[in-house]
Amino acid sequence: MRTSKKTYVVMAVGLGLVALSACGSSSGSGSGGDSKTVTLVSHDSWAVSKNVLKDFERKSGYNVKVLEDGDAGQAVNKAILSKGNPQGDVFFGVDNTLLSRALDNGVFSSYKAKGLGEVKSEYQLDAGKNRVTPVDTGDICVNYDKKYFSEHKLTPPSSFADLAEPKYKDLLVTENAATSSPGLGFLLGSAAQYGDDGWQGYWKKLVANGVKVVDGWDQAYNEEFSGSAGGKKAGGERPLVVSYASSPPAEAIYSDPQPKTSPVGVSTGTCFRQIEFAGLLDGAGNEKGGQALLDFLISKEFQQDMPLNMFVDPVAGNATAPADYTKYAAKVDDPETMSPRKIADNRDSWVKAWTSLVRK
Structure with a gap:
């Protein structure tokens, strides 16, 4: 639903940050049937530090492909239209203003991410069903x-x-x-x-x-x-x-x-x-890879990397925002x-x- 909330990241290219994107999609999962590739569908403000993403890929054995799909509202609508035959494996970027629309349309499959116990209960708006996983707030x-x-x-x-x-x-x-x-x-x-x-x-x-x-x-x-x-x-x-x-x-x-x-x-x-969520897309071609990616999104490593990349707050209680972020952030x-x-x-x-x- 939001537009480029994190457009600030383009200013950070020289600081070693990276916003990854991939154009186009294939029928079924964007991973194209490759069990070693997991595809993340997101709004166009996704960003992660290169070393953090590479560390996940090394440890998990999956290569991450990111398909940026416009602003969050456009991306959610496309996910609804492609329900059961998704563009990728995981969707990131549906927030609490549009959450019910995605859930009511059956966009996501249930998965309880590892580490969910570290996520504060106030952010778990789909607790029990686990169709989406809280990732960030602001x-x-x-x-x-x-x-x-x-x-x-x-x-x-x-x-x-x-x-x-x-x-x-x-x-x-x-x-x-x-x-x-x-x-x-x-x-x-x-x-x-x-x-x-x-x-x-x-x-x-x-x-x-x-x-x-x-x-x-x-x-x-x-x-x-x-x-x-x-x-x-x-x-x-x-x-x-x-x-x-x-x-x-x-x-x-x-x-x-x-x-x-x-x-x-x-x-x-x-x-x-505002609270943002990610979920395993119904009909994902690489379900196991998608589950691993959801685990990663609420890991301490990713949660602590978010603030200076996407300018949002962690939802995991074991994650601490960097000092440069908290120094200037409004309470x-x-x-x-x-x-x-x-x-x-x-x-x-x-x-x-x-x-x-x-x-x-």
């Missing part, structure tokens, strides 16, 4: 350009309610909830905050206060947002953007020289908790949450109503 939040607010002697917003205040008029850019994961997450966060009967009134206030809506995260953050490296180059004029609590470490770590503090801040009262104590069933029951109607509101 928070969708409004980010702000520290320099802008300092120069304008303006206090950054700290809550959903603040964003509708006149002093923040024409400052916020968000993504389309119909096409973007952070856009949908921000909508769900407002629905959790204001309830079924109150969120539309809140969005009417945001529209009246000049909120700008663009298609996806890359455009919002790297073109419209004045606080990002890309936004500065593109002449971005909006100092508030819907992004992630992990944007500050990404912005700081890939700056040269690295600053003491990140130029980007997080309005921690505007956050919605979100009380994010908004919503059950997958409530999301499933309301997602389409809410997005339709939201679209009519922002287009007026």
Whole structure:
């Protein structure tokens, strides 16, 4: 559902990080019947350190082929359409906003990954059935350009309610909830905050206060947002953007020289908790390889590698995020949450109503 949440990784090529992809697919499993190849289908923001992936391949005996399939929403829809005759063996990247859609359509086979006991129970939204395995978590939040607010002697917003205040008029850019994961997450966060009967009134206030809506995260953050490296180059004029609590470490770590503090801040009262999952695709051509890959995704080695590659938090209790990541990351104590069933029951109607509101 999300767009390029981790587009930051392209900045890291010189640091030895790698985003692997493979074009095309074969009938049945993307592994093409080769028992030594396991195919991971993912959104286009998959990334892993080369040495970590090679270590898994050496120990397991499997070669990993990665098929990047657009943003998460597109990838989930393709997985549903190819149910029983999948493009690969494992799918990574379905989050809690779309989880029920994938599960209700029977996309995954049940498998209890080794090491699942290390994963915190709050992330195991399919506990017992084990059709999906939690892999990472993060928070969708409004980010702000520290320099802008300092120069304008303006206090950054700290809550959903603040964003509708006149002093923040024409400052916020968000993504389309119909096409973007952070856009949908921000909508769900407002629905959790204001309830079924109150969120539309809140969005009417945001529209009246000049909120700008663009298609996806890359455009919002790297073109419209004045606080990002890309936004500065593109002449971005909006100092508030819907992004992630992990944007500050990404912005700081890939700056040269690295600053003491990140130029980007997080309005921690505007956050919605996101959890990403992986699952063994029903009809996988290499079921054993797929199971081994799922074990790897929640291993301590992979979990500790994720933060500086994909800018997400580990779900395994035995994994610790690197110091460079935690140094800059915002701490979100009380994010908004919503059950997958409530999301499933309301997602389409809410997005339709939201679209009519922002287009007026």
